[in-house]
Amino acid sequence: EDKVVQSPLSLVVHEGDTVTLNCSYEVTNFRSLLWYKQEKKAPTFLFMLTSSGIEKKSGRLSSILDKKELFSILNITATQTGDSAVYLCAVERLETSGSRLTFGEGTQLTVNP
Amino acid sequence: GAVVSQHPSRVICKSGTSVKIECRSLDFQATTMFWYRQFPKQSLMLMATSNEGSKATYEQGVEKDKFLINHASLTLSTLTVTSAHPEDSSFYICSAPRGVWSGANVLTFGAGSRLTVL
Numbered sequence: 001e002d003k004v005v006q007s008p009l010s011l012v013v014h015e016g017d018t019v020t021l022n023c024s025y026e027v028t029n030f031r032s033l034l035w036y037k038q039e040k041k042a043p044t045f046l047f048m049l050t051s052s053g054i055e056k057k058s059g060r061l062s063s064i065l066d067k068k069e070l071f072s073i074l075n076i077t078a079t080q081t082g083d084s085a086v087y088l089c090a091v092e093r094l095e096t097s098g099s100r101l102t103f104g105e106g107t108q109l110t111v112n113p
Numbered sequence: 114g115a116v117v118s119q120h121p122s123r124v125i126c127k128s129g130t131s132v133k134i135e136c137r138s139l140d141f142q143a144t145t146m147f148w149y150r151q152f153p154k155q156s157l158m159l160m161a162t163s164n165e166g167s168k169a170t171y172e173q174g175v176e177k178d179k180f181l182i183n184h185a186s187l188t189l190s191t192l193t194v195t196s197a198h199p200e201d202s203s204f205y206i207c208s209a210p211r212g213v214w215s216g217a218n219v220l221t222f223g224a225g226s227r228l229t230v231l
Contacts, residue, residue, distance in 0.1 A: 034220075041122075041224045042119075042206055042223055043206075043222050045220070088156060088157070102159075103156040103158075105156045106156050108154075
């Protein structure tokens with residue numbers, strides 16, 4: 001059974017801090033790892049990672065994947081209150097009929113002014 | 114681009130009634146849509162995969178007769194919670210792959226539907 005474990009489950013920081021969110025996984029037929037940001041409603045896509053060691057960057061957010069050690073990190077620098085959200089990590093498994101995602105529990109990030 | 118519209122966003126119903134939730138891909142076609150359920154402070158749990166023109170594929174432990182899924186066209190999938198009970202109260206989210214990127218699919222999510230069964 002596929003497994004995605006995120007840590008920490010909850011994190012409270014002050015504006016300007018840098019945070020690192022962790023995601024470890026166990027999955028057969030790994031295809032990709034995805035990060036989503038979920039505020040009050042539906043998750044929005046942040047990154048998709050397929051190759052080890054290649055950093056994906058978008059503004060203050062960056063992410064990297066280690067396929068040997070089976071984990072990924074999401075970094076947020078100079079955090080802002082608008083970064084407060086649940087960050088979900090998901091792994092995609094390739095199946096004969098397509099693919100499927102398994103989500104982790106998420107990390108609840110709270111950024112205080 | 115790649116917008117998924119989900120309706121209603123919030124519904125309150127009496128126990129024993131049925132509730133239908135619609136999920137539409139507005140600017141792309143989706144042969145597959147995924148229905149998730151999310152309890153408070155928990156992650157998304159895949160309930161079923163909706164396939165246009167064929168039967169949905171349900172995850173283990175999800176009752177097919179309870180959660181009816183119909184994927185009538187390339188842009189519309191519906192989830193009907195039949196004979197709803199309070200324990201069915203949850204946040205239901207649909208999603209669709211918005212295309213192939215680097216050999217994989219990235220999901221676009223609907224806004225979700227908050228169901229409360231009294």
